[in-house]
Amino acid sequence: METVGELAPPVRTLLGPGPSNVHPRVLKALATPLVGHLDPEFIRLMDETKDLLRFVFQTGNALTLPISGTGSAGMETCLVNLVEPGDEVVVGVNGVFGSRMADIVERCGAKAVVVETQWGKVFTPEQIQDALKCCRRAKLVALVHAETSTGAWQPLEEISSVVHQAGALFVVDAVTSLGGCPVQVDAWGVDACYSGTQKCLSCPPGLAPVTFNQAALEVIRRRTSKVQSWYLDLTLIEKYWGEERVYHHTAPISMNYALREALRLVREEGLEARFRRHRRNHVALAAGLEALGITLAAQEGHRLWTLTSATIPAGVDDAAVRRRLLEDYNIEIGAGLGPLRGKVWRIGLMGESSTRSNVLLLLSALEEILLKQGYRCTPGAGVAAAQATYTAG
Amino acid sequence: METVGELAPPVRTLLGPGPSNVHPRVLKALATPLVGHLDPEFIRLMDETKDLLRFVFQTGNALTLPISGTGSAGMETCLVNLVEPGDEVVVGVNGVFGSRMADIVERCGAKAVVVETQWGKVFTPEQIQDALKCCRRAKLVALVHAETSTGAWQPLEEISSVVHQAGALFVVDAVTSLGGCPVQVDAWGVDACYSGTQKCLSCPPGLAPVTFNQAALEVIRRRTSKVQSWYLDLTLIEKYWGEERVYHHTAPISMNYALREALRLVREEGLEARFRRHRRNHVALAAGLEALGITLAAQEGHRLWTLTSATIPAGVDDAAVRRRLLEDYNIEIGAGLGPLRGKVWRIGLMGESSTRSNVLLLLSALEEILLKQGYRCTPGAGVAAAQATYTAG
Numbered sequence: 001m002e003t004v005g006e007l008a009p010p011v012r013t014l015l016g017p018g019p020s021n022v023h024p025r026v027l028k029a030l031a032t033p034l035v036g037h038l039d040p041e042f043i044r045l046m047d048e049t050k051d052l053l054r055f056v057f058q059t060g061n062a063l064t065l066p067i068s069g070t071g072s073a074g075m076e077t078c079l080v081n082l083v084e085p086g087d088e089v090v091v092g093v094n095g096v097f098g099s100r101m102a103d104i105v106e107r108c109g110a111k112a113v114v115v116e117t118q119w120g121k122v123f124t125p126e127q128i129q130d131a132l133k134c135c136r137r138a139k140l141v142a143l144v145h146a147e148t149s150t151g152a153w154q155p156l157e158e159i160s161s162v163v164h165q166a167g168a169l170f171v172v173d174a175v176t177s178l179g180g181c182p183v184q185v186d187a188w189g190v191d192a193c194y195s196g197t198q199k200c201l202s203c204p205p206g207l208a209p210v211t212f213n214q215a216a217l218e219v220i221r222r223r224t225s226k227v228q229s230w231y232l233d234l235t236l237i238e239k240y241w242g243e244e245r246v247y248h249h250t251a252p253i254s255m256n257y258a259l260r261e262a263l264r265l266v267r268e269e270g271l272e273a274r275f276r277r278h279r280r281n282h283v284a285l286a287a288g289l290e291a292l293g294i295t296l297a298a299q300e301g302h303r304l305w306t307l308t309s310a311t312i313p314a315g316v317d318d319a320a321v322r323r324r325l326l327e328d329y330n331i332e333i334g335a336g337l338g339p340l341r342g343k344v345w346r347i348g349l350m351g352e353s354s355t356r357s358n359v360l361l362l363l364s365a366l367e368e369i370l371l372k373q374g375y376r377c378t379p380g381a382g383v384a385a386a387q388a389t390y391t392a393g
Numbered sequence: 394m395e396t397v398g399e400l401a402p403p404v405r406t407l408l409g410p411g412p413s414n415v416h417p418r419v420l421k422a423l424a425t426p427l428v429g430h431l432d433p434e435f436i437r438l439m440d441e442t443k444d445l446l447r448f449v450f451q452t453g454n455a456l457t458l459p460i461s462g463t464g465s466a467g468m469e470t471c472l473v474n475l476v477e478p479g480d481e482v483v484v485g486v487n488g489v490f491g492s493r494m495a496d497i498v499e500r501c502g503a504k505a506v507v508v509e510t511q512w513g514k515v516f517t518p519e520q521i522q523d524a525l526k527c528c529r530r531a532k533l534v535a536l537v538h539a540e541t542s543t544g545a546w547q548p549l550e551e552i553s554s555v556v557h558q559a560g561a562l563f564v565v566d567a568v569t570s571l572g573g574c575p576v577q578v579d580a581w582g583v584d585a586c587y588s589g590t591q592k593c594l595s596c597p598p599g600l601a602p603v604t605f606n607q608a609a610l611e612v613i614r615r616r617t618s619k620v621q622s623w624y625l626d627l628t629l630i631e632k633y634w635g636e637e638r639v640y641h642h643t644a645p646i647s648m649n650y651a652l653r654e655a656l657r658l659v660r661e662e663g664l665e666a667r668f669r670r671h672r673r674n675h676v677a678l679a680a681g682l683e684a685l686g687i688t689l690a691a692q693e694g695h696r697l698w699t700l701t702s703a704t705i706p707a708g709v710d711d712a713a714v715r716r717r718l719l720e721d722y723n724i725e726i727g728a729g730l731g732p733l734r735g736k737v738w739r740i741g742l743m744g745e746s747s748t749r750s751n752v753l754l755l756l757s758a759l760e761e762i763l764l765k766q767g768y769r770c771t772p773g774a775g776v777a778a779a780q781a782t783y784t785a786g
Contacts, residue, residue: 004441004657007650009428018643019427030647031424034412034597035402036725048397068599069462069624072642076624104623198643204427206461206599206645228621230497231462231469247730249465250411250591252599254423255648257400264397332429337640 012326013353015362016334017148017307018176019198019205020350022262026203029261030254037251045260046241046251052263056178056201056271057193057211059185065241066207066259067232068252071175071196074208076104077232078171078192079142082216084225085109087139090131090168092116092123092154095147096337097173105142108228113138119339120150120309122302125158132166139219140169140191146177148199149337151298151309151346153181160189169216175199178209179266180278180306180350191216197255200278200306202351203262206255262351278305281354284386285347288363291385292370292377297344306354309336309344313375318342321369329365359386405719406746408755409727410541410700411569412591412598413743415655419596422654423647430644438653439634439644445656449571449594449664450586450604452578458634459600459652460625461645464568464589467601469497470625471564471585472535475609477618478502480532483524483561485509485516485547488540489730490566498535501621506531512732513543513702515695518551525559532612533562533584539570541592542730544691544702544739546574553582562609568592571602572659573671573699573743584609590648593671593699595744596655599648655744671698674747677779678740681756684778685763685770690737699747702729702737706768711735714762722758752779 014021035042046065053064067077079101083089087110091102094117105112115131117123123143132138141163145154156172163170169191174183180200185193192212198205212220212234220234227233231249239246266274282305286296289310297309312318318335322345325331334346349358363382370377407414428435439458446457460470472494476482480503484495487510498505508524510516516536525531534556538547549565556563562584567576573593578586585605591598605613605627613627620626624642632639659667675698679689682703690702705711711728715738718724727739742751756775763770 002444004445004653004660007422007425007438007654009425009432009434009438009650011426012428012432014427014429016429019429019646022427027424027426029400031420032400032402033404033420034407034415035405036407036409036412037598039402039405039719039725041402045400045402051395052397069466070642070645073462073624076622080622100623107619107621107623196643198646204645204647205430205643206648226500228500229469229473230493230500231466231625249463250589250598252463252597252648253412253591254597254651255599255645257402258647260397261400267397326432332432 010330013331013358013361015347015349015353015358016332017346017348018196018350020202020348020353022202022204023265023352025265026258026261029257032257034253037253038245038247042253043245045256049256049260049263050241052260052267053209053211056263056266057183057185058187059211061185061211061213063217063238064211066209066256068249069208070205071194071208072100073232074194074196074210075101075173076229077208077210077234078194079104080108080227080229080232081220081234082140082169082171082192083108083110084223088113088135088137090115090128090135090138090141092143094121094123094150094152095119095144096149097144097147101142120152120297121299122152122154123159125162128159129162132162132168138166138168140171142171144173145183146174146181146304146306148176148307149340151304151307153302153304156188156190164189169219176304176306179274181275181304185211197259197262200350201262201266203259204255206252207259278349278354280390281349281356281359282308284359284389285349287389288359288382288386291381292367306348306350308347310347311344312342316370316373316375320373324369325365331362331365356390403723406724406751406754408740408742408746408751409725410739410741411589411743413595413741413746415595415597416658416745418658419651419654422650425650427646430646431638431640435646436638438649442649442653442656443634445653445660446602446604449656449659450576450578451580452604454578454604454606456610456631457604459602459649461642462601463598464587464601465493466625467587467589467603468494468566469622470601470603470627471587472497473501473620473622473625474613474627475533475562475564475585476501476503477616481506481528481530483508483521483528483531483534485536487514487516487543487545488512488537489542490537490540494535513545513690514692515545515547516552518555521552522555525561531559531561533564535564537566538576539567539574539697539699541569541700542733544697544700546695546697549581549583557582562612569697569699572667574668574697578604590652590655593743594655594659596652597648599645600652671742671747673783674742674749674752675701677749677752677782678742680782681752681775681779684774685760699741699743701740703740704737705735709763709766709768713766717762718758724755724758749783
């Protein structure tokens, strides 16, 4: 075996679909020596983290905690705890993450009633209503708030009414929205919601915040079968995170330190200010891309502030552009997934990565690389257009 | 909501059942700024980590990687990938973690054929053979190598032959042994093995190293049903960790940095030297406890070097002793679990925590606290007995 050298990764500007850049205070928290997972001090930190998560989810839900896995473990937690074999679940599929939800629903032995729309588009309440009519009795409807694979921003409030009128629960994927755009769990009547830490919360990947309201909890209490995953069984996990403090698994201490610090930063900035920052930088990026002749792939009026999917211009070499950005500028952006592979770039402006400097840097670098590839655009047009949006306020 | 202050946990000496103390180099690795999970540099680090894991598992298995969850997620990964509904699985239960395996097997829709022995004792090959005779056709036998709840050290080699003669796979829990006592996956014919990072590897909790040999892989390839967990589906995970690099979930970058560094430290020390250190410190602790009149709870001749369960003397207040250790000395030791609650203390000497200084410190502190509680022992006897073992070599 060869010698494995000292850890010395390059310093990247992370403008892909996550992870986003991490604040030095969060890195410092990660490096804090550990206490045990049943230490009274850790239990105090757990309670603080739950409070901070309630704040970002805008909820009073008692059952609000970070699952010890990445965002996809959060998705699986919501579905395996709420769904039992034989259930019918309506899943909206307009990108990778909707497909993933449908896959997990089927693995639960339930029937996934899939509603599809084009990748990049969002669902109307009517589409969800029609899907609900196809069911005997849908137990829940699962939608992606912020589709990381397309940059589409799904409105939730009206659909929430439709779902509840049909007597179903409403489950929402907020992986790429939480901490970057409004996620109002209580006001919108979302019954269960999950996210990841490595997007707009700017904490490293490894934890998945989840929240469940009373209605969702009652569905769990009324289960007739055991949850198929022991690791993600909320009835066991809540005994550790709740009053009883019964050992379930060893919580990832360092990651919990980091999440608490990342949430403190969100709280210090304030949700409104944070959302404004994400909006401003997205607007500037969009203006800059359009000035370079690059169109946006997601449906107009439903574009995320946190992830922008840009259509790769004809004749431009996708992989070569991303490689030049990474190698010459240390900038990461994301490739398209599935049917969008080679067709879009996914540019994340999430959490710490959502800054004016990063927008201007990316537009400059992209323009330079595109010009070298023989793409025709007005030099400086992208940056100028972005700057103009900042000046306009 | 109250203000959440700066992170300032107490500095503990971690002598419980994990997490163990973490080396400053590992903390520094945790604090390293992140690259993306598909960055060429991260992919290089992943390959190095797989090599280092093969070294500690003493295996050539291609499918050797860290699962993105804690040790229990490793347990679940091994079982949900290998077990299908209707299968028969022999599970040895002599502590908490055997029970947990049986629970997960049942959640897979399989039949757990439970062999039991007293907590603290180990299984004989005959007991496993008898259990296999009760099965129509056992698909696998699952045993805990190092029972963290009792301190019992299960011999594996002979049982491995028995298991394979019956045509079953052998699955082993090495959570509390890997990196502290020999775990020879290939030499012992272990078909699938899992561990955690926060014990003898002295990395924070959050990842679960697993390894699968060809026979286990073929069982996975021949499945007729999908793995019930999407998050832990190895067929998907190996496409990300293998040659294809297909995105599955966002790997916990910082935790992977930490694991790589922790494994580098293991390699620098060398496995033999590391095992010797763990043995020496255990022997010293055992001698010291016995000199204080405290007996060991696990079966003689089968006591782990990494976790020692000490019988709480009659009349001694379990919780008060642990509280004094924590509050007056910043030392964490573990309480007993299940039927051993209030009956034993679990003292971990794992990874960075397994030092001569910690042995002497714990014996001094424990003696002082016990004397204050009115327990009768010769002052200084524990430390003297421990010192004598070091002098004897």
